[in-house]
């Protein structure tokens with residue numbers, strides 16, 4: 001299994017406490033390099049909390065999050081300051097409720113994602129202010145990259161429109177493209193298919209597969225739509241009440257008794273009985 | 281209230297648009313009645329009685345029920361019309377949001393060069409219009425005042441308009457700049473041109489000092505702390521008598537020179553150097569062009585910064601701080617640069633203020649100044665450079681205009697001083713603004729980069745920042 005042999009991210013004994021509430025409890029799993037890994041579980045299972053720990057929005061109460069780059073170097077995400085996780089560790093993310101810069105154009109949204117490289121190229125603003133050519137070249141490159149992604153997500157015609165004017169499905173795609181503009185090695189998507197119609201959902205699958213194939217980016221996604229999960233993921237991790245209840249290939253997880261129990265909300269012993277009742 | 285009118289089914293809306301229904305009229309009447317009653321309640325303590333003195337020098341109350349009745353009737357009529365219009369608009373099928381019309385865009389295209397032309401030619405125009413250098417004094421002085429506020433507005437616009445950080449203590453940096461020049465020039469005898477950058481750097485330094493503790497605060501809390509900071513600076517200036525000479529202020533600050541040549545009637549002064557008759561107006565006109573240049577530099581730098589990564593990061597921060605963090609933007613440093621650069625321009629303006637007045641005292645840097653500068657930014661349309669300039673002209677120029685409306689005395693009698701109504705008109709104007717142009721005079725945002733076609737972004741999508 002790739003996630004055992006060559007993990008890009010290893011989560012070990014992760015625990016996240018909010019006061020008395022333990023949202024994530026002793027969670028360990030790995031994300032394979034080049035895999036599409038799905039993190040699933042009922043509402044309130046702690047999936048978004050895991051994302052927030054990985055991307056530096058929460059500091060874990062306990063545990064270790066190690067990110068391995070292709071060259072063998074390892075970074076401990078829980079020790080990095082929040083903004084370095086995108087820039088140094090190359091982990092990008094999207095949000096469960098879309099967070100675009102609504103008053104900025106689609107193109108500007110993508111350029112903000114190139115903040116750090118452009119900042120360097122502009123000599124921390126000094127060279128940029130003087131209008132030196134180095135910065136102009138860097139900006140032209142950033143625009144080219146943005147154009148590449150806009151063509152990929154079919155938004156090139158709307159590049160100069162405000163992001164807030166886009167339809168919902170396009171906003172979801174734009175948020176993914178914006179995350180990809182940071183050149184991540186691990187892309188974390190929080191419910192990317194939520195609210196999409198079947199056609200958009202299908203397009204999303206295509207987009208994710210091509211991101212994995214053409215850019216070598218590993219993908220960790222939270223998803224409720226089982227057709228997406230079963231259709232494109234290589235590895236599924238199931239969370240319930242903050243603990244892992246299953247971990248394996250989609251087939252293994254699909255047939256796991258405790259997963260079915262968690263989704264149907266009954267005790268393990270009653271699963272067969274309930275399954276028969278609902279006609280599974 | 282109009283908002284409460286139930287959404288009529290689609291078929292009914294067609295006729296509702298042509299004529300107001302009975303229910304709408306009744307609702308509007310009720311609404312207007314309530315407003316009139318409120319006015320009555322408010323005007324009893326404010327309008328209904330006037331204190332007068334009789335022959336025995338005793339105060340007595342003179343009732344003015346006529347005035348009250350007029351006020352109530354006015355409010356009733358206004359509210360009635362407003363309610364009907366709102367009801368009709370709510371019933372009408374929602375119009376598609378029209379993007380800024382091309383005509384309007386073209387107008388903006390002309391407005392900027394026009395403004396610039398007028399600003400450059402202003403002293404000449406003022407001289408010609410008032411028939412001589414001496415007569416233009418008042419007008420040039422007013423121009424300097426307006427430009428100072430334009431510059432301050434542009435400086436604060438970086439913090440409030442672009443980065444979305446509500447700063448109520450901007451005047452502190454103005455004060456730091458003014459005192460920097462005052463102290464450096466009187467103590468060390470350094471020239472204005474040397475002190476100007478130093479004042480800017482010192483103000484930026486204070487901007488960072490203020491920035492550090494307040495960065496974790498948002499919205500209201502940030503506003504309160506910056507407000508307090510402004511007061512602290514003022515109180516320090518009053519109480520640190522050894523350094524600042526306290527409330528008495530610092531006087532005899534060296535006047536501005538023409539790059540070393542003094543503006544006086546002596547040998548080697550500006551007038552004799554250029555072989556023209558001496559006039560105190562030369563210095564004024566030089567000051568005018570000095571502040572015009574400083575303001576334009578502020579503007580150019582801001583326009584440039586908006587197109588650089590740091591400027592985009594400011595605006596992104598205003599839109600969504602969490603998304604910024606996820607994209608690797610160091611939000612703390614980004615906020616600090618906004619504070620520092622905004623403060624730096626405040627410092628430049630401050631040292632200009634000191635060199636123009638020749639005298640600084642803590643009196644000049646009270647909260648009202650901060651409030652005026654902030655109103656200029658809000659009135660102009662957050663983030664819009666042109667809007668801020670127009671707002672500064674209106675906010676500073678209009679009260680002066682009021683002072684000159686002598687013909688009103690013929691209408692209302694000799695005792696009428698239109699200047700006394702300044703704050704009333706200001707308040708009314710603010711209310712009107714909030715009703716009709718809640719996003720400021722220029723309610724749309726210009727994109728900082730364009731791929732194929734430049735489109736203005738409607739203000740309703742642009743966020744105001746959260747702290």
Ligand SMILES: Nc1ncnc2c1ncn2[C@@H]1O[C@H](COP(=O)(O)OP(=O)(O)O)[C@@H](O)[C@H]1O
Pocket residue numbers: 018021023041042043044045046047048049050
């Ligand atoms: N910042 C927080 N403070 C307190 N409780 C939180 C916080 N974030 C998440 N939780 C709690 O943690 C649990 C898991 O939430 P979440 O990770 O959002 O679940 P989901 O799997 O649906 O994404 C929920 O009970 C939620 O109320």
Ligand SMILES: [Mg+2]
Pocket residue numbers: 047048049096
């Ligand atoms: Mg969630």
